[in-house]
Amino acid sequence: MTGATPGPAPLPDRAARLLADTGAPPRLRAHLRLVHDVARALVAWTAEHHPAAGVDAEAVLFGAATHDIGKALHPAELSGPGSAHEEAGYALLRSRGVEERLARFARTHADWDAPGAGLDDLLVSLADKVWKAKRVPGLEDRVVDRLAAASGRERWEVFMELDDLLDRIAAGADERLAFQNAHPVYS
Template sequence: MAELLAALAAPPRPAAHLRAVHDVALQPVDWLEHHRPDLGADREAVLFGAATHDIGKTVHVAELTGPGSRHEEAGRDLLLAHGFRPDLARFAETHASWTAPDTTLEDLLVSTADKVWKNKRVPELEDLLLARLAEASGRERREEYLVLDDLLGRIGDGADRRLAFQAAFPVSA
């Protein structure tokens, strides 16, 4: 990903953000591999999605500091144009739309990492993830909630450090 960002002459800020979200995504993926291996979450897909979800902001630079969703489709197109498979490039487009009927566990994990890296909790998103966990494990949602809430809370505790890391990089090249 570093090579692609360099080839795109990407500003330093999106690279810092993508790294932070990737590093956060490692935690729930590791947790799932150890505690819910039966879910079969695709580790590499989640980490790729976390590391590329905002790549379209290299095209729509104004969305680095302001709202907007044009970067989503642009990111998918950019990844496809650089030879990445559609099943991986999709994360650039799906990371903000987790309610679609074909949303995968991997999509939910990337979306969750993109929120919790800055300690933002989104109940609707977490409920969808909880439903997947409870369905796969056969446990009560409350049981899964307690575990997921603890995990996301611990991840959120490092938000100030991650935000400071990202802020240390300029928005423009």
């Protein structure tokens, strides 16, 4: 389509404004667009195949769009290890008036195995892994368990369906990685 922005869909306006206000570097904005795009696919699939799961689509999509916002304050973590961005991102979002139910993903996205992690948290974590074709069996098992419990369907059946979806998503990882890497780490 002529005039279309290549790559993933733009971020929701509120998330895009927050990233602009914090001076988020291009690589971070690109990463968040990619994770948000994958989260959109996960949310749509879950709504279609497991509507009883009660996913808060708004929360998951906002969480995916802002989960790493703390890296605007800790830019070394854009290209290296670190977890300082998690609490920093949460604090930043809360200080900007973002509700707890939306801000929490900045803290929970890397701690998917924590007690109390809900399906919404797990979906943001899953999007943050599978966008680059990283498969995490323990995380995927938790998602399967939650979906099977909500739907009353057999666990193996839910596993097979989710596995197929994640394989399809993972197949686009090279293009997503190329898109992200085309953006500079620093402004």
